[in-house]
Amino acid sequence: MDFWNAVGEMGGWPLVFLFVALLVAFAFEFINGFHDTANAVTTVIYTRTLSATPAVLYSGVMNFLGALLTVLAGGAAVAFSIVNLLPVDLLIDANSNAALVMVLALLFAGVMWNLGTWYLGLPVSSSHTLIGSILGVGMANSLWKGEGLRGVNWAKAGEVGAGLLLSPLFGFVVAAALLLVMRRTLKEPKLYEPPHDGDRPPRWVRVVLICTCGGVSFAHGSNDGQKGMGLLLLVLIGFMPVHYALNVNDPEKVPQLLHATNEVRAAYAKYEVPLPDALDRDLRYVAGHLDGLGSLNDLRTREEKDENGQPKNVRWEVRQSLFRTNREIKRAGADRGTPAEFRAELERVRKTRIAPTIEFVPVWVVVGTALALGIGTCVGYKRIVVTVAEKIGKTHLTYGQGAAAEAVAAATILAADMVKLPVSTTQVLSSGVAGTMVANGSGVQGGTCRKILLAWALTLPACMLLAGLLFTLGRLLVG
Incomplete structure (x- = not known):
C-alpha cells in the first residue's frame, strides 16, 4: 500500500x-x-x-x-x-x-x-x-x-x-x-x-x-x-x-529502535570502549526523533528546516543516522582489539534491530x-x-x-x-x-x-x- x-x-x-x-x-x-x-x-x-x-x-x-x-x-x-x-x-x-x-x-x-x-x-x-x-x-x-x-x-x-x-x-x-x-x-x-x-x-x-x-x-x-x-x-x-527510506510496515519498529540506541550505549559503557562522537550524535538524533512516536510513519508529520531554511526530509535523515550507526557497528565488530563479548552484543543489536529497518525489500x-x-x-x-x-x-x-x-x-x-x-x-x-x-x-x-x-x-x-x-x-x- x-x-x-x-x-x-x-x-x-x-x-x-x-x-x-x-x-x-x-x-x-x-x-x-x-x-x-x-x-x-x-x-x-x-x-x-x-x-x-x-x-x-x-x-x-x-x-x-x-x-x-x-x-x-x-x-x-x-x-x-x-x-x-x-x-x-x-x-x-x-x-x-x-x-x-x-x-x-x-x-x-x-x-x-x-x-x-x-x-x-x-x-x-x-x-x-x-x-x-x-x-x-x-x-x-x-x-x-x-x-x-x-x-x-x-x-x-x-x-x-x-x-x-x-x-x-x-x-x-x-x-x-x-x-x-x-x-x-x-x-x-x-x-x-x-x-x-x-x-x-x-x-x-x-x-x-x-x-x-x-x-x-x-x-x-x-x-x-x-x-x-x-x-x-x-x-x-x-x-x-x-x-522507501525506512521499513514503516512494522508498528514495533519504534520501541525496538529506541531500545537499540540504549543497548548500543550500554555495551560501550559496560566494556569501557570509548563511544565515537559521530556515533553518539547519530544515536541522539534517532532517539530524539523517535521518542513519543507511535510508528515510523509518524516521522512525516515532523517538520525541520535545513541551514537554508528549506524543509528537511526527516524520515531520510533518520534513515541516514541508522545507516551510519549500522556501518560503525560493523566496523567495531571487525576491531579485534575490543572484547569478543562486546562485538557479539553490538552485532546482535545491529542484525535484529537496526539493519532490518533500513535494509528491506x-x-x-x-x-x-x-x-x-x-x-x-x-x-x-x-x-x-x-x-x-x-x-x-x-x-x-x-x-x-x-x-x-x-x-x-x-x-x-x-x-x-x-x-x-x-x-x-x-x-x-x-x-x-x-x-x-x-x-x-x-x-x-x-x-x-x-x-x-x-x-x-x-x-x-x-x-x-x-x-x-x-x-x-x-x-x-x-x-
Missing part, C-alpha cells in the same frame, strides 16, 4: 518516468533470465538428459524459487551490496531531474549491453553489466558537479569486484580438479566421452545432471534475483525516498523480480547455449564435464550468497566448462575463448562509459 500512496502523491512526468524505470528494471531481470540461465540448461540439453523445452521450464521454476525463497527466508544482503555501490545520498541530494536521469541511464545502459552481447551469443556477466552501469552514473554525476570521483562507494566496489574477478578463476580450477578426481574414482568410460548420436546418459548420471542443473538455476535465482531487487530498490529510493518487488527472472529463463536461451556447449571446447560436452562444471558453479554461487557477495553465474560456469575441457585433454577453442575473455574484460568499462554518456546526454537535455 505504501507504493500506491506514494504514486498518489506524484503526478505528471515524474510518474511516467517512474513506470518507465520500473518497466526497464523488470526488463533487465527478464533479459538476465535468458542471458545467464542458458548456462544452467546447456549441460542437460547437450548431454541429452532433457530436451530443450522441459529443461528451460525446469530451470525457470528453479530460478523463480531461488529468487523468492532465499530472500523471504534469509534476507537480501546481496541486493543491498548492489544498492550500496552507489551512495544513495546522490539520489536524494541531487535535484529531481538528476535523480531521474541517473536511474534511467543506468537501466538503459544495462539493458542495451545485455541485449547486444546476447545477440552476438557471448556469455558475458549480467553482474558486471549492472555494476558497471551503477559505477558509471555515480562517476558521471560527481564529475558533472565538479566533485571528482566521489560518487562511488569505492570500498564496496572493491569487495564486489574481488568476488566477480576471483570466482571464474575458482570455477576453472575447481571444476578441472573435480573432473580429475571423478576420472580416478568413477571408471565408467562413457562419462568422459562425447555422446554419439542417439546416446543418452545412464539413469544415475541423468539424475545427477538434473540435480546440478536445478542447483545452478536455484543458485542463479538466489544471487542474480537479489541483484534485480537491488536495481528496483535504486529506482524506488530515487523516485520515492520518503516512502517489499514483497511485491521480491515476487515481481522472481517472476521476471523465471519467465525470462524460458525464452531466448539458444544463442548462449550453442556458444557454451559447442564453441568453448574442441569436442562435444561429456556427461562428466557437465556434472563437474555445474556442481562447482552451484556451490560457488551459494557460497557467495552466504558471504553476501554478487558473483557471475556466466563466468563461473563458462570457466568451469573450459576447465573440464582442459582436464579432459580435449582442449579449448582459442578463437571463441579470446572473444569471451575480451567481452568479459570490456563489459565493466563499456557499461561504465555507456551509462556515463547516457547520464551526460540526459542532463544536457533536461537541465
Whole structure:
C-alpha cells in the first residue's frame, strides 16, 4: 500500500518516468533470465538428459524459487551490496531531474549491453553489466558537479569486484580438479566421452545432471534475483525516498529502535570502549526523533528546516543516522582489539534491530523480480547455449564435464550468497566448462575463448562509459 500512496502523491512526468524505470528494471531481470540461465540448461540439453523445452521450464521454476525463497527466508544482503555501490545520498541530494536521469541511464545502459552481447551469443556477466552501469552514473554525476570521483562507494566496489574477478578463476580450477578426481574414482568410460548420436546418459548420471542443473538455476535465482531487487530498490529510493527510506510496515519498529540506541550505549559503557562522537550524535538524533512516536510513519508529520531554511526530509535523515550507526557497528565488530563479548552484543543489536529497518525489500518487488527472472529463463536461451556447449571446447560436452562444471558453479554461487557477495553465474560456469575441457585433454577453442575473455574484460568499462554518456546526454537535455 505504501507504493500506491506514494504514486498518489506524484503526478505528471515524474510518474511516467517512474513506470518507465520500473518497466526497464523488470526488463533487465527478464533479459538476465535468458542471458545467464542458458548456462544452467546447456549441460542437460547437450548431454541429452532433457530436451530443450522441459529443461528451460525446469530451470525457470528453479530460478523463480531461488529468487523468492532465499530472500523471504534469509534476507537480501546481496541486493543491498548492489544498492550500496552507489551512495544513495546522490539520489536524494541531487535535484529531481538528476535523480531521474541517473536511474534511467543506468537501466538503459544495462539493458542495451545485455541485449547486444546476447545477440552476438557471448556469455558475458549480467553482474558486471549492472555494476558497471551503477559505477558509471555515480562517476558521471560527481564529475558533472565538479566533485571528482566521489560518487562511488569505492570500498564496496572493491569487495564486489574481488568476488566477480576471483570466482571464474575458482570455477576453472575447481571444476578441472573435480573432473580429475571423478576420472580416478568413477571408471565408467562413457562419462568422459562425447555422446554419439542417439546416446543418452545412464539413469544415475541423468539424475545427477538434473540435480546440478536445478542447483545452478536455484543458485542463479538466489544471487542474480537479489541483484534485480537491488536495481528496483535504486529506482524506488530515487523516485520515492520518503516512502522507501525506512521499513514503516512494522508498528514495533519504534520501541525496538529506541531500545537499540540504549543497548548500543550500554555495551560501550559496560566494556569501557570509548563511544565515537559521530556515533553518539547519530544515536541522539534517532532517539530524539523517535521518542513519543507511535510508528515510523509518524516521522512525516515532523517538520525541520535545513541551514537554508528549506524543509528537511526527516524520515531520510533518520534513515541516514541508522545507516551510519549500522556501518560503525560493523566496523567495531571487525576491531579485534575490543572484547569478543562486546562485538557479539553490538552485532546482535545491529542484525535484529537496526539493519532490518533500513535494509528491506517489499514483497511485491521480491515476487515481481522472481517472476521476471523465471519467465525470462524460458525464452531466448539458444544463442548462449550453442556458444557454451559447442564453441568453448574442441569436442562435444561429456556427461562428466557437465556434472563437474555445474556442481562447482552451484556451490560457488551459494557460497557467495552466504558471504553476501554478487558473483557471475556466466563466468563461473563458462570457466568451469573450459576447465573440464582442459582436464579432459580435449582442449579449448582459442578463437571463441579470446572473444569471451575480451567481452568479459570490456563489459565493466563499456557499461561504465555507456551509462556515463547516457547520464551526460540526459542532463544536457533536461537541465
